[in-house]
Amino acid sequence: MIVKTHAIVMRQAPTANTSRVVTWLTPRHGRVATMIKGALRPKSLFLGQLDLFYTCELLYYMRADREVYIARECYPVKPRPTLRHNWRACAAASYLTDLTARICPPHAPQPFLYQWLDDALDEFDHHGTAPGHVFWLELKLLEHLGLAPRLRHCMACGGALLPGSGPATFSHARGGLLCARCARNDPERAPLIPPDVLAILRNWQSAPDANAARRTRCAPRQLTTMEALLGQFLQYHLDLPLPSRDLALAMLKRTMPPGKCA
Ligand SMILES: [Zn+2]
CATH class of the missing domain: 2.40.50.140 (Nucleic acid-binding proteins)
Structure with missing residues (x-):
C-alpha cells in the first residue's frame, strides 16, 4: 500500500x-x-x-x-x-524531536504529538526560543499525556492551594503539590516550591499559546528552579534519560540576557 x-x-x-x-x-x-x-x-x-x-x-x-x-x-x-544557523533554536528543536521519538510508539496515530512538534518547530523557525518557551511546551506535552502536574490542589488531602494560602511542596511521585500539613507526613520529604515559581507555572499551564511564556520575564533563579522541577518530573514519569534536554537548556542559557525569558 x-x-x-x-x-x-x-x-x-x-x-x-x-x-x-x-x-x-x-x-x-x-x-x-x-x-x-x-x-x-x-x-x-x-x-x-x-x-x-x-x-x-x-x-x-x-x-x-x-x-x-x-x-x-x-x-x-x-x-x-x-x-540551520540559529544554534539555540536548533538545540531546542533537537531536544523536542529526540523527546518525541522516545515517547512515540511506532505505527500509532499521533495527531496531537504531530501538531505539537510541527507548531513548536514553526515557532523556533520564526521567533527563536528561550527556556521559558521550552518549559511551556513541556507543560503542554505533559497535559496531553495525562501527566500534567497538579498545581492547585493538595495531592494527599485534596484541599485547595490558592495563591497566598501558604507554602506548598512539590512531589514528583504524587504528581503535584502537597499542603504544609500533608507534607509533614510525607516520607518523600518533597521540597518546597517557591510561590513565585508556582505562580508562573500555573499561569503557563493555563495559557493556550506560547505568548504567555514569551512575555514573562523570569529571574535566573526562577528558570533554574523550573528547569530542575520539570526535568525531574519528566524523568520520573516518562522514565527516560534526557541528555538532549540538559544540552539544549545549557545552550539556551549561555547567551540569554539576564532576567529575560523570551
Ligand atoms: Zn494536604
Whole structure:
C-alpha cells in the first residue's frame, strides 16, 4: 500500500553505501522509519528534499511484514531555514524531536504529538526560543499525556492551594503539590516550591499559546528552579534519560540576557 502523508524528519542515519534510514513523525501512523536508497547519490531524487526538522510530503510503500519501509518520493513543505544557523533554536528543536521519538510508539496515530512538534518547530523557525518557551511546551506535552502536574490542589488531602494560602511542596511521585500539613507526613520529604515559581507555572499551564511564556520575564533563579522541577518530573514519569534536554537548556542559557525569558 502506498501512503501519502505529511511527515517531520526526527532522525536520519546513513546505512551501507549511499542509503539512509529516516525516522519520521506522521499524524496518522505515528513514528515511521523509511529506507531511502541512494539518497546520497548526486542524481538522487531525494537529494536536498529532506533534512532534520523538515516537514515534508512523503510517499512510501507500507508493508505489514516490514519495520523499515521504502520511501518513494519526498518533497519539502517546511524546510525551516532558521534552524540551520540559529544554534539555540536548533538545540531546542533537537531536544523536542529526540523527546518525541522516545515517547512515540511506532505505527500509532499521533495527531496531537504531530501538531505539537510541527507548531513548536514553526515557532523556533520564526521567533527563536528561550527556556521559558521550552518549559511551556513541556507543560503542554505533559497535559496531553495525562501527566500534567497538579498545581492547585493538595495531592494527599485534596484541599485547595490558592495563591497566598501558604507554602506548598512539590512531589514528583504524587504528581503535584502537597499542603504544609500533608507534607509533614510525607516520607518523600518533597521540597518546597517557591510561590513565585508556582505562580508562573500555573499561569503557563493555563495559557493556550506560547505568548504567555514569551512575555514573562523570569529571574535566573526562577528558570533554574523550573528547569530542575520539570526535568525531574519528566524523568520520573516518562522514565527516560534526557541528555538532549540538559544540552539544549545549557545552550539556551549561555547567551540569554539576564532576567529575560523570551
Ligand atoms: Zn494536604
